[in-house]
Amino acid sequence: MRLRVFDDPTFDDRYTVVIDTRDETDGAEDFRFISMNCLPFSEKYGVCRYGTLNLEWLEDPDGVEIPFTDLPADCQKVIFVEFMEWPQTKH
Numbered sequence: 001m002r003l004r005v006f007d008d009p010t011f012d013d014r015y016t017v018v019i020d021t022r023d024e025t026d027g028a029e030d031f032r033f034i035s036m037n038c039l040p041f042s043e044k045y046g047v048c049r050y051g052t053l054n055l056e057w058l059e060d061p062d063g064v065e066i067p068f069t070d071l072p073a074d075c076q077k078v079i080f081v082e083f084m085e086w087p088q089t090k091h
Helices: 057-058 072-081
Strands: 001-007 014-018 030-036 047-055 064-066
Touching: 014 072, 030 057, 030 072, 047 057
Parallel strands: none
Antiparallel strands: 001 014, 001 064, 014 030, 030 047
């Protein structure tokens, strides 16, 4: 599994994280994604959408590809909660 992250500030849901499983699945044509704004957990202002994208979108995506670490912290948390274990910090 590979995460690909895109940023397009012209959309309300400017961050799109695509879960690319082409290495694990032969012939995959659709990929799961989450698109969100910088406040995905906000009840009043948050945007967080789920769906699938096709290979054509990945070949010509909206926005520019950015490193996962460039996502706002709350957006990173969405991905960890949905697809991985969120790292537990000790206080």
